[in-house]
Amino acid sequence: MADDIIEYFLKLKLTKIEELNLEFTTVEKRQSDMIFKCQTEKGNIAVHIEFQSTNDKKLAYRMLRYSIEIIEKYELFPYQIAIYIGKIEPKMQQKIKYEYEDTNKLEYNYKLIDLGELKFEEITNTGYYDLYSLLPLIDRKKRQEKGEEYIKDCAEAILKTPIDTDRKKDIAFYAEIFSGLMFGEQEVKKAFEEVVRMLDLQESSIYKSILEEGKKKGRKEGIKEGIKEGIKEGIKEGIKRGLKEGKADTAIRLLKKKFGKLTKEAEEKIIKADNEVLDKILDNIFTIEKIEDLDKY
Template identity: 55%
Template sequence: MSQKYDITIKNIFSDMADDIMSYFLGLQYTKIDELNIEFARVERRDSDMIFKCTTDKGNVAVHIEFQSENDGKMPYRMLRYSLEIMEKHNLIPYQVVVYIGKDNVKMANSLSYDFGEQNTLNYRYRIINVGDIKFTDVLKTDYYDLYSLLPLMDQNRRKEEGEKYLERCVEAIKNIPLDINKKKDIAFKAEILSGIVYKREVIEKAFMEVIRMFRIEESETYKMIIEKGEKEKSIKIAKKLLKEGMDIDRIAEITELSKEEIKKLMN
């Protein structure tokens, strides 16, 4: 990835760290501190993510790199990063490459040699191919930040369904039970990441509807309609509770109607 794209990727994934470590890595951990460091001796670039975490096996440095293309030099890069982490922070690195590319993973995840008992190397790290993650599996969770990655998931289904798959992803984002600003953020990231596997015109077509929906939801008229519907629902509940003889103060707490509004319903 170019340095410019590295920066974009880092910004996109910065607030996904907890969901990635919990869902992808399956780690039971407590995050202590962010350890993002520049590997000046190596690539003259910043790491994507490094966190000092405490686990059931003690403190570790969780190091996550995002890769959108196959890189034959990846094992060498990761080993150098590992050594930098150990030297600077005196922590065992738990390293993972999260592959978000269009093609199948073709990178090695290890380096080893054996030149006698006194001269050996056996180094290994994890590679997680986002394309292997099932669309339906993620939708069963509440890891909503990961919805930004849906367009890159389920590689076989994505290839079979084409742009229809991207439309499914957009629909899933529309239905997330979060406030509009958070959904807009997730949709924006999903649109950017879609560019790795889809053409521009397909992306614009798929995201056109969700953008329109967000604009509608932000409009004052839409808000008034929603508020009116909620008010009518509260009034209906209040009338039912009054018939059951519930105290006005308690009804006000449940429905969020004022006592004056509830008293008017008694007439």
Template identity: 50%
Template sequence: MGNKYDTTLKNMFSDLADDILSYFLGIQHVKMEELSIEFPRVETRESDMVFKCTTSGGNVIAVHIEFQSDNDNKMLYRMLRYATEIMEKYNLMPYQVVIYIGKSSLNMVNKIDFDFGKENFLSYGYKIIDVGEIKFSEIIQTNYYELFALLPLMDKKKRQEEKEQYLKKCVETIKNIPLDMERKREIAARARILAELVYKKDVVDRMFAEVMKMLRLEDSETYRKLIKEGERNKSIEIAKKLLKEGMDIDKIAQITELPKEEIKKLLN
């Protein structure tokens, strides 16, 4: 996904899965189980979600959701590899979607067509949803409250026009969700983290200051995990830089507080 919380974003988004399937994809489904995503020939990405589902029509499919925070010109090929791995490992047809939550305008392609004749061709594609194109007013009129965590990333035009006031409106909306304190806290925690993808940290800190106190966001398991992971990823980046400079592994371990074995893996 390409941001400092990569390795725990799967956990962060797992609670959104049902709302994404129903609202974003329009799939009437019964979610049977979450499938393993340890694909041996594909780069491991913790933000991947793959579910075995039964549709309203009785078909059993694999729904693969990928969150992406930046434009990746190799996304098409990676998704194709995922598709073949899903078919080979589970013998299920994959319904794939990339949910783009980046700040820059979406410019990724999502289909490929090669035709060398009647018996030699390839046609492949998947769905891309640009969260920035979803209207604030549309979401808040629904009861898909878990998706309110994505509000800071939505309505790019309004966000650019209203700037900080848009984020303030998102915070107020989340604060007033008719849910119990624990669920509201988790939604606010996700929104707080995601807001940093499109707003400067000092702006996010200021806009969320009141709701952090009111909802005790520091008690959120999601928030604690993501902050801890952000700190760990920062240490990994420092370790990579020091390795390039030729520093001894023992010394890097002292500076970053990372296990020596983990630092050694960065050399591969």
């Protein structure tokens, strides 16, 4: 999804993308949502993507601090984007500016994108299919007017994409989670039951069992609450309420859903992992691109 976000929203043509691992220990006891080193036609830059679900009056200051740490550690100037996924319109400042004489100046701003302002057709006409997982969060006016019918529109759009079934399942998986931020549980369940039915019955039954078991153990609710509180940090806090065995089980099931299967070595590593490692795996479940990425944890 990161590639599509960068190319569509930032209008950058990527030749190579590499995820960077930067924990902002000096300014925030949290990890930023996504930081990437990107090779573009204009040279190397860092791209920092932050998801925001509430109107945080201090976001501009936090983004500035992140910017400084990225420059200090990687010697790359960051292109920063905050993606707002809240129900109401954003009211956050995007700029910090001051000037004392000619020697003390600062003018800083980041890019803020309100998904609610985007029209449904803007995404479905792009050809960036990974962005379809964000459909439940866009077009604030239409989703308020149509209610449950809007979720069905999102599900149908995913089904109609000209991509392979496994990729559709991944997109539907994230879309269902994001739908829970805007709509009631029963509305979401009803809309995505049709998606599940249409996509490989045997595989979809496993998918449903993962979500149901995760819900019983508090995992899915932890993810939902996590996204509401600020994506990854909230997910970490939500999942902390679960037991270590439940975390390992959920991580294994979600990774099997994403990659089809796991090696015995990978499963054993997850089972033996401590709470901190399991939290990191679950925090980054959206951005893990291949099984080998688990070696980072």
